[in-house]
Amino acid sequence: MASSANLHPAEAPVIVWFRDDLRLCDNPALTAAAQSGRKIRCVFVYDEESDGLRPLGAAAKWWLHGALENLDKDLRQRGTRLSIYRGRASELIPRLATLCRAAIVYWNDRYGEAERRVDSAVQLLLEQRRIDALTFNGSLLYDPAAIKTKSGEPFRTFSAFWRAVYQAGDPAQPQAAPVALQDFGDWGDNSPRAVELSELCLEPRGPDWSGGLRSNWKPGETGAQMQLKQFLDNHFDTYAECRDFPDRQTTSHLSPYLRFGNISPRQIWHAAESKNSESDVKSYRNLEKFQSELGWREFSYYLLYHNPTLAARNLQSKFDRMPWREDPISLRAWQIGKTGYPLVDAGMRQLWTTGWMHNRVRMVVASFLVKHLLIDWRQGEAWFWDTLVDADQANNAASWQWVAGSGADAAPYFRIFNPTLQGEKFDCGGHYAKAWLPELSGLPPQDVHRPWQASSGVEGYPTRIVDHDFARRRALDAFEALG
Numbered sequence: 001m002a003s004s005a006n007l008h009p010a011e012a013p014v015i016v017w018f019r020d021d022l023r024l025c026d027n028p029a030l031t032a033a034a035q036s037g038r039k040i041r042c043v044f045v046y047d048e049e050s051d052g053l054r055p056l057g058a059a060a061k062w063w064l065h066g067a068l069e070n071l072d073k074d075l076r077q078r079g080t081r082l083s084i085y086r087g088r089a090s091e092l093i094p095r096l097a098t099l100c101r102a103a104i105v106y107w108n109d110r111y112g113e114a115e116r117r118v119d120s121a122v123q124l125l126l127e128q129r130r131i132d133a134l135t136f137n138g139s140l141l142y143d144p145a146a147i148k149t150k151s152g153e154p155f156r157t158f159s160a161f162w163r164a165v166y167q168a169g170d171p172a173q174p175q176a177a178p179v180a181l182q183d184f185g186d187w188g189d190n191s192p193r194a195v196e197l198s199e200l201c202l203e204p205r206g207p208d209w210s211g212g213l214r215s216n217w218k219p220g221e222t223g224a225q226m227q228l229k230q231f232l233d234n235h236f237d238t239y240a241e242c243r244d245f246p247d248r249q250t251t252s253h254l255s256p257y258l259r260f261g262n263i264s265p266r267q268i269w270h271a272a273e274s275k276n277s278e279s280d281v282k283s284y285r286n287l288e289k290f291q292s293e294l295g296w297r298e299f300s301y302y303l304l305y306h307n308p309t310l311a312a313r314n315l316q317s318k319f320d321r322m323p324w325r326e327d328p329i330s331l332r333a334w335q336i337g338k339t340g341y342p343l344v345d346a347g348m349r350q351l352w353t354t355g356w357m358h359n360r361v362r363m364v365v366a367s368f369l370v371k372h373l374l375i376d377w378r379q380g381e382a383w384f385w386d387t388l389v390d391a392d393q394a395n396n397a398a399s400w401q402w403v404a405g406s407g408a409d410a411a412p413y414f415r416i417f418n419p420t421l422q423g424e425k426f427d428c429g430g431h432y433a434k435a436w437l438p439e440l441s442g443l444p445p446q447d448v449h450r451p452w453q454a455s456s457g458v459e460g461y462p463t464r465i466v467d468h469d470f471a472r473r474r475a476l477d478a479f480e481a482l483g
């Protein structure tokens with residue numbers, strides 16, 4: 001479409017519509033708006049009304065509050081501020097743009113189907129009013145629409161996808177944050193009412209259960225930049241070797257920052273590259289491993305883009321015949337960390353307290369729910385959605401389907417983690433389990449992941465809700481019956 005921006009008078013402002021990109025650094029939409037030389041209005045719409053948009057979980061809402069607060073503070077330091085609205089974005093954005101006679105509305109793309117539908121509706125309405133919509137890829141390293149097999153089909157396996165991505169070359173360098181932004185001023189009397197952040201009620205009240213989140217996280221761009229530096233300075237050098245051990249703080253903890261776009265994947269990618277010493281094989285292994293984890297995030301978004309019902313429907317339809325069990329008592333024991341298997345319980349309690357869980361432990365608890373308890377992966381996905389600060393519509397759904405075996409390139413059905421052996425392998429001193437399960441604090445390391453064998457006995461810790469050998473056989477039978 002030919003730009004109509006030059007049809008607008010020089011004093012016409014531009015709007016930056018923030019969404020999952022709550023940052024100033026390497027934000028292509030914001031940078032382009034600043035480069036337009038026009039006055040700027042920054043807008044966020046809390047949209048719980050548009051069809052198909054999944055309401056945020058409780059922990060993600062808490063994060064969003066902090067990230068919006070931080071973004072507003074950073075924008076004010078550069079001369080403008082964030083206006084927050086509540087309602088349907090497809091009504092509010094065109095209305096605001098019309099009211100202030102905007103020349104252009106800028107935003108960064110989203111990849112879920114419902115989000116894309118909203119964005120297309122906004123774009124159409126803007127076009128009808130001769131207002132340009134300029135959109136960018138701000139949250140992925142590569143555009144999922146551009147990566148295809150030679151025959152034009154989407155890739156189905158991670159390794160083939162990642163090879164193709166490598167051939168596309170390094171992602172572009174990140175852009176610096178704009179130094180100053182010219183504020184547009186008031187919208188005028190007829191404009192929709194902007195709300196105070198507190199009016200969105202994103203933080204929990206009565207009771208306030210967010211103490212564990214507050215003491216573990218600093219949502220927003222400032223926290224993201226600190227977290228990246230902390231990781232690169234202290235843990236990057238042992239990433240490949242130690243990333244599977246949950247008692248070490250080796251992984252980056254950048255997932256919630258990426259989820260809300262408090263930092264861009266391009267910045268993380270290039271910052272990690274700059275730590276790499278080309279002559280050092282170990283350093284290269286760390287880089288390769290870390291970048292491939294960012295690659296799994298890309299692959300999850302790629303799957304979401306090409307399979308919009310990723311969180312709701314099995315990618316492999318034979319799993320529609322799976323005889324999932326309805327077992328609310330076991331589901332509850334799993335949610336609150338009372339299954340009697342220490343690695344599973346420690347992970348679920350870490351999640352409840354901090355809003356985050358180590359990746360190895362996520363795999364074990366998910367496998368336990370789906371395979372030991374034969375409970376539908378969607379029930380686990382929903383619990384994670386509500387409790388994770390990094391709850392992400394692509395990563396969460398793709399990972400649950402991967403563990404269940406129903407996804408693309410998924411774990412084979414016969415891989416049934418033994419939670420006791422996983423605990424002994426990846427938490428052999430029992431430090432992680434003890435950190436979350438005070439009931440086990442008196443046990444010697446060799447008993448921590450087998451408390452039922454402890455000669456001293458364990459008070460207050462539950463007995464196992466299901467026997468491992470029985471559960472394993474039951475799961476294998478159910479999976480084999482799918483053919």
Ligand SMILES: Cc1cc2nc3c(=O)[nH]c(=O)nc-3n(C[C@H](O)[C@H](O)[C@H](O)COP(=O)(O)OP(=O)(O)OC[C@H]3O[C@@H](n4cnc5c(N)ncnc54)[C@H](O)[C@@H]3O)c2cc1C
Pocket residue numbers: 243251252253254255256258259293294295296297298300357358359360362363366384388390391392393395396397399400403
């Ligand atoms: C059942 C299950 C559910 C999950 N749900 C989510 C979720 O809702 N949100 C989420 O961000 N991740 C999810 N993951 C993936 C992974 O566990 C987390 O991204 C990771 O633990 C975050 O920690 P980190 O930032 O220290 O990771 P690092 O090891 O430092 O990795 C860097 C980044 O790469 C990405 N990444 C790492 N591992 C994966 C992976 N396996 N799949 C996709 N991206 C990955 C994340 O964005 C992460 O921040 C899930 C995994 C499982 C098994």
